[in-house]
Amino acid sequence: MPTIVSVDDSTVPGEGSSRLLLLVSSDNKHIVVEEDIMSRSRFISKQVEGFEATSQRHAILLPFSSFVLNKVIEYCSHYRGYYLLEDDPDAAPPGRSPVREWDQEFLDVDRNMLLRIIKAAHYLEIKSLVGSCARAIADMIRGKTTEEMREILGVENDFTPEEEHSPSSKCTG
Amino acid sequence: MAHLQLTSLPVELIIKIFEYLDIRTLLGAQQTCHTLKAIVDDCISLQYAIELAASGMSDGMDPRFATVQRLESLKAYDKAWKELSWTDLSDREFGSTDGLHHVSGSVLATVVDNDARTLSLERVPSLLRGIQHDQWELKFDSAIIDFYMDSAQDLLIIITAANWPFNLEIKLLSLSSGLPHPSSAPGEIKLHGARPDIHTGEICGDYFGLGMQATSVSNQRRALVIWNWKTGMKESQSDLPRAYPTRIEFPSFTFLDDSHIMILAYRADGPFNSVEEIQLQTYRFRTPNGEFSPLRDFILPELQERTQIMILRFCPNHAPRRSSGLQRMGLYYHDPKDRLFVICLMVTGGGCHESFELRFPAQTILSHLQSGDMSPVLWKAWGPSMSHFTRHTGPFRPQRWAVYGMKTVQWKNIMLEDCVKQILVVFDYHPRRVARSAIHSGDQVLSSGDSPSMVSIGDTIDGRLLKEQVKTSVTYLYKEIPIPNTCPGEIVQVELCDDGLILYMRVLGQSWMRETRVISL
Numbered sequence: 001m002p003t004i005v006s007v008d009d010s011t012v013p014g015e016g017s018s019r020l021l022l023l024v025s026s027d028n029k030h031i032v033v034e035e036d037i038m039s040r041s042r043f044i045s046k047q048v049e050g051f052e053a054t055s056q057r058h059a060i061l062l063p064f065s066s067f068v069l070n071k072v073i074e075y076c077s078h079y080r081g082y083y084l085l086e087d088d089p090d091a092a093p094p095g096r097s098p099v100r101e102w103d104q105e106f107l108d109v110d111r112n113m114l115l116r117i118i119k120a121a122h123y124l125e126i127k128s129l130v131g132s133c134a135r136a137i138a139d140m141i142r143g144k145t146t147e148e149m150r151e152i153l154g155v156e157n158d159f160t161p162e163e164e165h166s167p168s169s170k171c172t173g
Numbered sequence: 174m175a176h177l178q179l180t181s182l183p184v185e186l187i188i189k190i191f192e193y194l195d196i197r198t199l200l201g202a203q204q205t206c207h208t209l210k211a212i213v214d215d216c217i218s219l220q221y222a223i224e225l226a227a228s229g230m231s232d233g234m235d236p237r238f239a240t241v242q243r244l245e246s247l248k249a250y251d252k253a254w255k256e257l258s259w260t261d262l263s264d265r266e267f268g269s270t271d272g273l274h275h276v277s278g279s280v281l282a283t284v285v286d287n288d289a290r291t292l293s294l295e296r297v298p299s300l301l302r303g304i305q306h307d308q309w310e311l312k313f314d315s316a317i318i319d320f321y322m323d324s325a326q327d328l329l330i331i332i333t334a335a336n337w338p339f340n341l342e343i344k345l346l347s348l349s350s351g352l353p354h355p356s357s358a359p360g361e362i363k364l365h366g367a368r369p370d371i372h373t374g375e376i377c378g379d380y381f382g383l384g385m386q387a388t389s390v391s392n393q394r395r396a397l398v399i400w401n402w403k404t405g406m407k408e409s410q411s412d413l414p415r416a417y418p419t420r421i422e423f424p425s426f427t428f429l430d431d432s433h434i435m436i437l438a439y440r441a442d443g444p445f446n447s448v449e450e451i452q453l454q455t456y457r458f459r460t461p462n463g464e465f466s467p468l469r470d471f472i473l474p475e476l477q478e479r480t481q482i483m484i485l486r487f488c489p490n491h492a493p494r495r496s497s498g499l500q501r502m503g504l505y506y507h508d509p510k511d512r513l514f515v516i517c518l519m520v521t522g523g524g525c526h527e528s529f530e531l532r533f534p535a536q537t538i539l540s541h542l543q544s545g546d547m548s549p550v551l552w553k554a555w556g557p558s559m560s561h562f563t564r565h566t567g568p569f570r571p572q573r574w575a576v577y578g579m580k581t582v583q584w585k586n587i588m589l590e591d592c593v594k595q596i597l598v599v600f601d602y603h604p605r606r607v608a609r610s611a612i613h614s615g616d617q618v619l620s621s622g623d624s625p626s627m628v629s630i631g632d633t634i635d636g637r638l639l640k641e642q643v644k645t646s647v648t649y650l651y652k653e654i655p656i657p658n659t660c661p662g663e664i665v666q667v668e669l670c671d672d673g674l675i676l677y678m679r680v681l682g683q684s685w686m687r688e689t690r691v692i693s694l
Contacts, residue, residue: 011635096193115177122186130189137179138193146204157203164204 021048029066030059031056037076040087042125063123068116075106075129086128097131107136114140125170180208188216196226217241224248229579229603230505235303242277243504250301251504257501257654259597269376273317274489276575278324278506279304279671280348291542292331294348299672302503304684311351315342322348323376325493325509329354329375330381330402341372343383343401358405377428377494379403380458384426397426397436399458409458411465425486426564427514428494429538432459433468437485437516447479452549453516455542468542471548473518473531474562475640482520488515492578509670511535513579517565520638527638532581533560533647534602561602564634573679577669579603584664594655595664597674601625601650610650625652 019037021044025031028086038044051057062069085091108113118133141149151159179187191213193201200223203213213219221244225232228251232243273284279299283290290313296308315333318341322329329348332341345357353359374383382399399408420629426436438452451473456465494509516531537559541550565583574583582599601607610627631646654674656664662678668674 045369081577087289112177115179118186118190119182122183130186134186134190135193137190138198142194142198144201145199146201149202150205153202153205154176155179155209158206159204 024059024061025066025068025069025124026063027065027067029069031066031069031073033073037073037080040079040084040128042127044124058124062118064120068113068120069115071117072120072124072126072129075103076126078102078106079128084128086117087126093138095134097128099135100132103129103132104136107132109136111140111154133173180206184212187212189221190588191216192222196223199223209632213454217244220244221247224251225505227605227609229508229511229569229605232510233302233503233505235504238303238504246301246303246504253301255652257652259657260673273665275320275322276577276668276670276675277322278493280322280324281670281675282320282322282329284320285310290314292317292320292329297670297672297675299503302505302672304503305671309349311346319372319374321374321376321381323493323495324348324375325495325506325541326356326359326401327354330374330376332374343381354402354459356403358403361495362402362405364399370467373425375426375428375489376402378431378541380408380428380431382426382428382434382458386587397434398426399434407463409460409463409465427487427490429455429535433457433539433542435487435514435538437487439482439485441481445479447484447522448476448520451476451482451518453538455538465596469547471538471541471555472552473516474547474552474556474643476520477522477638477640480520482518483521483526484517484519484528486517488517488574488581489513489577490576490578491668503671507578509578511579511603513576513581514538515576515581519565522638525637527636528565529562529634529636530565531556531560531562532600532602534604548552556643557645559647560645561600561632561647561649562634562643563632564636575667579606580669582667582669582674596656597654597667597676599625599652599654599669599674601652602647607648607650611648626649627651 018034020032021035021038023031023033023038035044035048047060086097099129106115109117114133114137118130118137121129122134141152143150149155179190182190186583187209191202193670194202199219200211201211213223217240221232221240224244224247228247230247276281280294281297282292282294285293292313294309294311296307298304311329313331313333317331318334319332320330327348329346329351331344331346333344334341343362345354345362346352367460372383372385374381379401380399381402382397384395384397386395386594396410396412396467398410400406401408408615418667426434429435434456436454436456437451438454441447442449451472453473455468455471457468458465460466490508490512492509492512494512509546512535514533514535517528518531519526519528521527533556537555540559541555575581579602580599581602582597584595584597587596588594607627610625611629627648628651629648631644631648634643656676664676665679666677667674668677
């Protein structure tokens with residue numbers, strides 16, 4: 001059972017800068033981050049709306065490690081104040097995220113990390129980051145053989161040899 | 174940290190990732206394990222993407238219809254193309270056979286004969302693609318000499334003889350309204366100098382090419398000009414031929430893609446003017462100096478000595494060349510990237526003549542242009558494995574068979590119960606449709622007469638006027654369609670369009686033609 005940590009409103013500094021949020025990762029690390037950095041996350045925004053309604057602020061517990069959380073915060077800090085179409089809840093969702101160079105470099109990590117980031121981004125409802133991760137994972141397997149894909153994605157082959165050679169499994173392209 | 178597997182992600186994330194994959198990779202990924210296979214099989218959007226790719230179509234992004242409706246409609250459309258059954262046998266009076274007549278996308282256009290100042294247009298409806306029937310007329314001040322259109326860009330290029338016989342005027346109009354095209358350069362393109370006797374044109378994306386030839390004794394100029402119709406700027410111009418004694422069989426050029434053209438030429442020599450070599454020359458246009466920059470020549474099969482050429486030309490392919498046009502008609506549309514080129518060759522020698530056709534997809538040529546090597550490409554290096562060389566059997570009037578996208582149709586006579594019957598023959602060279610057909614013929618009984626048959630062993634052509642036997646091995650789909658008994662008469666012309674085949678027949682004893690629709694999908 002996680003502990004609820006209260007955050008006193010008086011801890012929020014003034015000077016027009018944004019309020020602070022306390023995020024708690026699954027490895028029980030406490031991370032303080034400015035609210036408007038995290039406003040890209042629909043999940044966090046909804047939590048904050050809840051705070052306003054109840055005038056109660058508390059720590060937000062997240063089901064992933066601080067290592068992953070820090071990476072997501074780095075992403076959100078980079079795009080702080082930027083408009084990204086995919087994250088606009090009022091805009092019609094584009095089919096695919098556009099290629100962003102910074103994201104490509106940012107997501108140049110191993111498969112494990114990439115899968116953790118996309119899971120976290122999905123939980124936090126950051127559509128732009130989900131899109132960029134999905135593109136990055138797709139790029140890892142593009143043009144690879146089925147056997148290579150199993151290796152890259154960590155997938156076990158559970159087909160029988162007959163199933164593998166069935167005609168419907170052949171490529172159309 | 175424990176190792177994470179892709180399959181540990183929520184299904185919607187896996188789908189999201191798969192939406193970024195090309196179809197080949199997606200189908201490979203589907204084969205990695207049962208879980209991923211089930212995800213792909215159950216996901217409508219991925220199934221639709223696979224179906225689009227396999228049938229050579231692109232999504233039209235019409236927001237009125239859900240993905241599941243598009244998928245169902247696309248499957249029905251595919252099936253209808255395989256069966257090619259006659260659905261609309263209504264007769265329409267069609268005037269004389271000589272009227273100028275073009276097809277683009279699903280639009281048919283005919284110059285009305287009596288004054289040649291009216292263009293009659295019709296959009297062929299498609300129930301499955303959600304395209305409405307439409308019919309309209311455009312009227313002009315002066316007679317139409319020729320016209321070209323691209324229905325995907327709503328573009329109509331009209332050539333009129335305002336100042337006959339000296340100038341040609343080229344007007345850039347909207348196909349739907351007849352008003353100046355909103356994306357075109359203001360005014361019209363004027364061609365000065367003597368009016369050419371022969372011309373031929375083609376639209377490719379932003380470019381319009383016009384080949385011209387004057388044949389008077391004093392002026393035998395042959396020229397090819399390419400404009401960017403959006404800016405009005407001339408991209409390239411050249412007087413042909415570039416190298417004596419190569420003879421350019423002109424006018425016959427075609428755009429290979431947005432920056433290359435192909436021209437047919439041959440070298441003839443000796444007392445009999447016998448052909449030494451037939452070349453398909455490639456050039457880059459859009460060059461800094463505004464001239465065509467020669468690339469590689471592709472050599473066609475060799476002919477016997479003392480053989481002369483009667484016809485050497487490209488058959489026009491009327492499929493629009495661009496997908497990002499103003500009008501993506503319908504729920505989905507034919508992907509313009511894959512394109513078939515057809516060369517007609519008619520030769521004579523030793524008192525006989527023979528007709529051949531050479532068909533190849535754009536990729537056959539493009540794959541040889543990427544290396545930067547400039548040496549000629551011999552027939553054995555490009556032809557046998559990547560083209561289809563065949564004897565032409567139908568009546569040899571090039572305007573009377575049709576090429577559209579990756580398909581071509583012609584007709585031939587067969588003997589059936591002691592009488593001559595005409596049948597249509599449709600060839601489809603689309604690599605993914607061919608591949609899919611190969612898969613399906615694996616699970617089905619081969620004698621399902623409705624589906625096209627696949628020809629994978631290739632063709633071998635012996636010709637008296639060919640120096641040696643020509644073998645080609647590209648795989649294609651082949652389907653014969655009999656003309657129904659309710660259509661007596663003689664085939665005059667056949668057209669392929671986005672949504673079917675249209676047959677023009679002359680009824681015996683009548684001066685007019687009738688138009689018959691085969692599949693109006």
